Amino acid sequence: MFKPKYIFSLVLLGVFLLPMSSSFPAPIFGKSKAVIPREISFSGEVLDIFSRAKGSWINLLVKDRLVSVWAPKGVKIPPVKYKGGYNTIGDTIEVKGILTRDFKKNTGPVVTAKVIERVKPGCRFADKVLLREKNTALVLFASFLACALIFVLAKGGRKNAE
Numbered sequence: 001m002f003k004p005k006y007i008f009s010l011v012l013l014g015v016f017l018l019p020m021s022s023s024f025p026a027p028i029f030g031k032s033k034a035v036i037p038r039e040i041s042f043s044g045e046v047l048d049i050f051s052r053a054k055g056s057w058i059n060l061l062v063k064d065r066l067v068s069v070w071a072p073k074g075v076k077i078p079p080v081k082y083k084g085g086y087n088t089i090g091d092t093i094e095v096k097g098i099l100t101r102d103f104k105k106n107t108g109p110v111v112t113a114k115v116i117e118r119v120k121p122g123c124r125f126a127d128k129v130l131l132r133e134k135n136t137a138l139v140l141f142a143s144f145l146a147c148a149l150i151f152v153l154a155k156g157g158r159k160n161a162e
Contacts, residue, residue, distance in 0.1 A: 041096045045062075045090040046092075058077070061090070069111045079118075081121060082124065088124045089123050089125070091120065093116055095115075
């Protein structure tokens with residue numbers, strides 16, 4: 001009745017679609033069908049700040065999701081020393097504002113800030129994996145130099161023997 005290639009195709013389709021359907025994260029700010037716009041308060045790690053003429057865009061990491069915050073010109077943004085990156089943890093700020101969503105223009109939730117406060121300073125840290133890789137590279141380079149030196153000295157000794 002069903003050909004094996006159709007069954008195999010359906011199984012492959014299911015294998016690829018099932019993880020995709022379960023990987024969509026839950027809403028960050030409560031139920032997705034809640035009243036929008038609404039006032040919210042949350043905190044997140046600063047990833048970047050883009051200053052514009054009428055205000056600033058602040059990208060925050062909240063529960064492993066990106067949230068864009070629009071801070072109009074009148075909202076005071078606290079000084080941010082560290083922004084999140086490969087070897088830094090960004091400053092944590094608390095935002096109180098109005099949640100709006102417009103998925104036609106943006107890829108995620110957008111919050112218009114009313115008050116922004118710095119909650120916790122960020123920090124810079126050393127990556128131990130990079131130190132281990134640097135040490136390995138130094139040992140390999142020193143070994144290469146030692147082998148080259150031995151080769152040059154051995155070859156030079158033969159010339160003098162003749």
